[in-house]
Amino acid sequence: MTTQPSPFDPLTIGPLTLRNRFIKSGANEAMSLQGRPTKALVQHHRTLAEGGIGMTTVAYMAVAPEGRTLANQIWMNPEYLPDLQALTRAVHNSGAAISAQITHGGSFVTGLKVKGRLISASSGFNPAGSLKGNFLQRAMNEGDMTCVIDQFVAAAQLARDSGFDAVELHMGHGYLLNQFLSPLNNKRKDAYGGSAENRVRFPARVLAAVKAAVGDTTAVLAKINVADGVSKGAKVEDAIVTARALEAAGADMLVLSGGRNVESTWFMFGSRMNREEVSKILKQQGERLAAFAMKAAASSEPDITFKEMYFLDYSRKIRAAVNLPLAYLGGVKSLANAEQAMSEGFNAIVLARALLHDPDLVNKLRSGEMTESGCDNCNGCVAYIYHPAGTRCVWKPPNDLALNQVFASAE
Ligand SMILES: Cc1cc2nc3c(=O)[nH]c(=O)nc-3n(C[C@H](O)[C@H](O)[C@H](O)COP(=O)(O)O)c2cc1C
Numbered sequence: 154m155t156t157q158p159s160p161f162d163p164l165t166i167g168p169l170t171l172r173n174r175f176i177k178s179g180a181n182e183a184m185s186l187q188g189r190p191t192k193a194l195v196q197h198h199r200t201l202a203e204g205g206i207g208m209t210t211v212a213y214m215a216v217a218p219e220g221r222t223l224a225n226q227i228w229m230n231p232e233y234l235p236d237l238q239a240l241t242r243a244v245h246n247s248g249a250a251i252s253a254q255i256t257h258g259g260s261f262v263t264g265l266k267v268k269g270r271l272i273s274a275s276s277g278f279n280p281a282g283s284l285k286g287n288f289l290q291r292a293m294n295e296g297d298m299t300c301v302i303d304q305f306v307a308a309a310q311l312a313r314d315s316g317f318d319a320v321e322l323h324m325g326h327g328y329l330l331n332q333f334l335s336p337l338n339n340k341r342k343d344a345y346g347g348s349a350e351n352r353v354r355f356p357a358r359v360l361a362a363v364k365a366a367v368g369d370t371t372a373v374l375a376k377i378n379v380a381d382g383v384s385k386g387a388k389v390e391d392a393i394v395t396a397r398a399l400e401a402a403g404a405d406m407l408v409l410s411g412g413r414n415v416e417s418t419w420f421m422f423g424s425r426m427n428r429e430e431v432s433k434i435l436k437q438q439g440e441r442l443a444a445f446a447m448k449a450a451a452s453s454e455p456d457i458t459f460k461e462m463y464f465l466d467y468s469r470k471i472r473a474a475v476n477l478p479l480a481y482l483g484g485v486k487s488l489a490n491a492e493q494a495m496s497e498g499f500n501a502i503v504l505a506r507a508l509l510h511d512p513d514l515v516n517k518l519r520s521g522e523m524t525e526s527g528c529d530n531c532n533g534c535v536a537y538i539y540h541p542a543g544t545r546c547v548w549k550p551p552n553d554l555a556l557n558q559v560f561a562s563a564e
Contacts, residue, residue, distance in 0.1 A: 160491040161519055164207065164501055166478055167405030169318050169372040171207035171250055171501075175491070175515045178408075178482060178505035179212035179254035179321060179376070180534075184543040185227045188218065190236045193543055195243045201508060202247035205515030207501075209244055210252040210321060216301070216308040219271075220257035220329070223264035223538075229255065229308035234315055241316030252319035252374065253312035257301060259329025260290035260338070261414060263443065272297055274332045274339040274346065274355075281327075281415050284443050292341065298355055301329070302362045309363045309371065319372035319405075322360055324395075326421065327413040330356040331378065334395055335387045337416065349387075349394035356395070357402040364403035374480075375399050376408040379467035382420025386413065389467045393474045406478040408503050409468045419454045422506075422532055423463035423484045426454065430536035430547070438539055459530045461486050462493065472498050487525030488518045509534050510546045 158164075164171045177198075184194035194211070201209045215221040215228040227233070244251040260273035263284050270291040271282055279290040293301070309320045324330040332338040333355045339346050345355050356375075364373045377395055381387045387395075396407055412421025419425050428447050435444035464483035472479055481499035485491060491502045507514055507526035517523035533547030 157492075157496050158500075160488070160495055160502055164478075166319070166374070166501075167368065167372040168370055169250060169405075172248060173205070173207040173515065174495070174501040175206045176252075176408075176480060176501050176503045177201050177206050177209040177508050178503045179210040179252075179323070180505040180509065180544060181212045181226075181538040182544050183223075183225065183538045183540065185225050187225060188215075188221070188228045188230060189233055190227055190240055195240050197543070198240060198251065199243040199247055200512045202244045202249035202251075204508070204511075204513035205519060206249055206508070208250040208252055208319065210254050210503075211240065211317075212254050213323070214253055214255050214308070214312075216255055216257050216304040219262075219267045220259075220304070221265060222258040222262055222328075226264075229253075229311050231311055234311065237311070237315035237317075245316065250318040251316070252321050252372075253308075253315075253317040254321040254323055254376070255305060255308045255312065256323035257304065257329040259332045260287070261327050261329075261332075262287050272301070273329065274352075275341055277340075284446065293355075298358070302359050305359050306362050306366045309367045309373075313367045313371045317371065319374055320363060320367065321374040321376055321408065322356075322363065323376050324356050324399075325376045325378040325410045325412075327415055330359060331413075334378070334391070335381055335413070336391075337381060337383070337386045337413070349391040350398070352391070353395045353398040357398045360399055360404055361402040368403060368405075372405045373403065374406045374408060375404050376410055378413075379409050379411045379464050379471060380420075382412045382417035386416065389470050392467070393471055396471050396475045396477075400475050400477045404477060406480055406500065407471075407475075408480045408482055409464060409471060410482050411464055411467065415450075419457055422530070422535075424457065424459040424530045424532060426450075427532040427536060430533045431539070434536040434539045438541075440539065460484065461490055465493075465497070468499070469497060484530075486528065489524070491518075506530060506532075506534060506546075509544065510548065 260271040273290040276292045432444040478500040480501040481494035482503040510528035
């Protein structure tokens with residue numbers, strides 16, 4: 154008889170062993186300037202590591218400058234190796250492992266103007282890009298695919314050389330690799346479009362190439378959608394096909410998320426986006442058009458009630474279909490939630506908002522000082538991805554220290 158692991162037990166993922174099974178989810182810290190990590194980012198991840206998690210994830214690092222969604226977003230420039238090393242060293246010194254979430258925005262570029270047409274699975278008008286004048290997108294050809302694969306490989310190699318223990322390929326939420334997976338974007342008629350098997354072909358090629366390049370020393374993860382959450386989007390049946398293809402391509406673990414940045418943020422977060430807070434911060438930053446778009450989109454959102462473990466029904470179906478390690482994500486708030494994920498056969502638990510609210514949640518769950526996070530899912534933290542001081546829980550004191558450090562590091 155196999156006994157159910159405790160969330161505090163170590164976990165082996167490919168070449169990596171974590172001290173426990175709690176992983177900080179990639180959640181855009183916005184603690185970078187013109188593509189470069191700041192001291193605030195180092196402090197943020199050091200604090201999380203000191204709080205007891207097994208691994209932290211540095212969010213949303215673009216594999217190329219034109220693959221950024223926002224102008225200050227980190228991109229994997231070899232010149233930033235010393236900055237990235239400072240980040241990994243701080244986390245290792247606090248006993249945790251560190252993963253690099255690597256991504257390409259494709260046509261989802263909302264914060265800067267990119268020269269020429271943005272790349273995506275298919276061509277056409279690009280509403281999200283229009284905010285900055287990126288009106289049109291074009292369908293990637295074989296040459297583009299080779300180029301993007303090379304960019305992901307180079308980014309993974311830089312992550313490895315900088316001391317990251319894992320790379321997480323972002324295949325969810327509407328970024329380039331998700332633009333292939335989702336029928337909302339992928340209208341191709343060739344071997345990369347149509348069936349779910351065809352739509353995962355390019356993302357699986359990317360993963361296989363990254364695995365071949367760094368997989369002997371670095372765990373290779375992918376974050377996928379269990380569903381897009383809207384009627385014409387990918388369904389859990391598509392996600393099962395995706396998971397099987399990524400398992401065959403060599404993924405060491407999948408992180409199961411859901412929803413899309415434009416069409417279904419309520420599905421991603423299990424609760425309504427805090428559009429008032431987002432719009433307030435965007436206005437403060439002079440982003441009036443984006444602030445207006447954000448408010449306008451609020452009216453189309455269903456009024457849903459937050460439920461802990463809100464992706465469980467979907468994620469169970471994927472658990473039943475594949476053998477590789479899976480990380481449960483979505484509304485984990487308590488020790489009981491984490492233990493339930495273990496009992497359902499998931500290998501790790503990934504948390505974003507609960508750890509933004511309580512960076513030392515894991516230590517407190519272990520000592521018994523807390524049994525659940527005080528996060529109330531208000532989603533105010535999401536607004537701060539647009540603030541120069543970076544992402545923070547709105548119930549915590551303002552991040553003045555981080556703000557000072559951001560400006561100091563820009564000098
Ligand atoms: C402030 C904030 C920023 C986020 N940015 C990212 C991101 O950069 N990449 C990503 O994959 N997910 C991002 N997410 C989504 C989270 O990783 C996670 O999927 C989601 O919050 C659900 O997990 P939770 O219920 O534990 O918060 C973000 C979430 C928050 C709250």
